[in-house]
Amino acid sequence: MRSGSRLLRRWMRVSVVGTMLGLSVSAAHAACSSYPEPRVDWSGCTKINKILSGYDFSGADLTEADLSGSDLRDSVLSGANLHKITMVRALLTGSRMDGADFSQAEASRADFSGSDLSGADFSKAVIFRADFSGASLDGADFSRAEFSRADFTGADLTGVTMQFGNLSRAIFTGAQLDGLDVDTSWAFRALVEGVDLSGVQNMTQAQLDLTCGDAQTTLPNGLSRPEGWPCEGD
Numbered sequence: 001m002r003s004g005s006r007l008l009r010r011w012m013r014v015s016v017v018g019t020m021l022g023l024s025v026s027a028a029h030a031a032c033s034s035y036p037e038p039r040v041d042w043s044g045c046t047k048i049n050k051i052l053s054g055y056d057f058s059g060a061d062l063t064e065a066d067l068s069g070s071d072l073r074d075s076v077l078s079g080a081n082l083h084k085i086t087m088v089r090a091l092l093t094g095s096r097m098d099g100a101d102f103s104q105a106e107a108s109r110a111d112f113s114g115s116d117l118s119g120a121d122f123s124k125a126v127i128f129r130a131d132f133s134g135a136s137l138d139g140a141d142f143s144r145a146e147f148s149r150a151d152f153t154g155a156d157l158t159g160v161t162m163q164f165g166n167l168s169r170a171i172f173t174g175a176q177l178d179g180l181d182v183d184t185s186w187a188f189r190a191l192v193e194g195v196d197l198s199g200v201q202n203m204t205q206a207q208l209d210l211t212c213g214d215a216q217t218t219l220p221n222g223l224s225r226p227e228g229w230p231c232e233g234d
Contacts (some may be wrong), residue, residue: 001102002065002086003183004225008022008134008208009100010071011040013151025213028057029064030041031045032045032046036052036055036056036057037055037056037057037076037221038058038059038060038145039058039059039060039061040057040061041059041061041096042061042062042065043061043062043063043065043197044063044064045065045066045111045194045214046065047065047066047067047068047070048065048067048068048069048070049068049069050062050067050071051070051071052067052070052071052075052129053071053072053073053074053075053091054070054073054074054075055072055075055076056074056075056076057072057076057077057080058076058077058078058079058080059078059079059080059082059088060077060080060081060211061080062077062080062081062082062085063081063082063083063084064083064084064086064153065078065082065085065086066085066086066119067085067086067087067090068086068087068088068089069076069089069090070087070090070091070100071090071091072090072091072095072096073091073092073093073094074094074095075091075092075095075096076095077092077095077096077097077100077135078096078097078098078099078100079098079099079100080097080100080101080228081100081101081173082101082105083102083103083104083105084102084103084104084105084106084112085102085106085107086105086106086107087106087107087110088102088103088106088107088108088109088110089110089111090094090107090110090111090222091110091111092110092111092112092115092209093111093112093114093115093214094113094114094115095112095115095116095119096115096116097112097115097117098116098117098118098119098120098178099104099118099119099120099121100117101120101121102120102121102122102125102183103119103122103123103124103125104120104123104125104201105122105125105127106124106125106126107127107130108127108128108129108130109128109129109130109131109141110124110127110131111129111130111131112130112131112132112135113132113133113134113135113151114133114134114135115135115136116135117132117135117136117137117140118121118136118137118138118139118140119138119139119140120140120141120150121140121141122142122145122147123139123141123142123143123144123145124142124144124145125142125145125147126145126146127134127146127147127150127196128146128147128148128150129147129148129149129150129151130147130150130151130209131150131151132150132151132152132155133151133152133153133155134153134154134155134158135152135155135156137152137153137155137156137157138156138157138159138160139158139159139160140157140160140161141161142160142161142162142165143161143162143163143164144163144164144165145162145165145166146165146166146196147165147167148166148167149168149169149171150167150168150170150171151170151171152170152171152175153171153172153173153175153177154173154174154175154178155175156175157172157175157176157177157180158176158178158180159178159179159180160177160179160180160181161180161181162181162182162185162194163181163182163183163184163185163202164183164184164185165185165186166183166185166186166188167180167185167186167187167190168186168187168188168190168191169188169189169191170187170190170191170202170218171191172190172191172192172195173191173192173193173194173195174194175195177196177197177199177200177220178193178219179199179201180199180200180201181200181202182200182201182202182203182207182225183202184202185207185222186210187207187208187211188210188211189210189211189212189231190210190211190212190214191211191212192211192212192215193212193213193214193216193217193230194218194223195213195217195218195219196217197213197217197218197219197220198219198220198221199217199220200220203220204219204221204223205223207226208223209228210218211226211229212230212231213225213226213229214229214230215229
């Protein structure tokens with residue numbers, strides 16, 4: 001009898017623990033099925049190729065979520081946590097994302113054009129060929145980010161930091177660059193034709209020599225026009 005009682009108690013403990021674990025897993029899945037709204041918790045959720053345009057995700061937790069290919073045009077993600085999110089080829093045109101955390105995000109070929117990304121954190125993000133044309137990025141942090149071939153045409157990059165970033169072949173035509181900090185960044189064949197670089201901070205002659213400008217490019221004080229301008233096609 002005693003042996004039977006011990007087995008019964010042990011079985012009951014295992015059942016309780018299993019039930020608790022099951023509830024925990026169910027709760028996690030329930031968060032992923034939650035309706036898109038401010039401060040929603042979709043951390044770690046997979047939302048690939050979803051139509052999410054126009055929703056308010058302000059303050060949401062999207063840490064390590066996957067929104068690749070999803071449509072978030074004209075959405076609100078102000079102050080949202082998108083740390084380590086994956087959103088390759090996502091559409092975010094015209095969205096409000098001021099103060100959002102995109103640190104260590106994977107957002108290559110994503111479309112951020114015309115969006116408000118003021119004060120956003122893209123540090124250590126991988127955003128190859130992303131489209132930031134016409135976006136407001138004032139005060140954003142792109143330090144140590146990989147954004148080669150990204151398009152910043154007509155974007156506001158006032159006070160942005162790109163320290164230690166890879167901006168090779170990025171396009172800056174018509175962009176506002178006052179206070180842009182490019183300290184120790186890699187600017188190989190970055191397109192700056194006709195761009196005013198006079199307000200760019202910490203640019204060296206070696207960096208400038210790697211870029212692609214022309215006679216209309218305004219230089220930072222103390223730097224000379226590279227002999228290789230304009231660049232030949234490759």
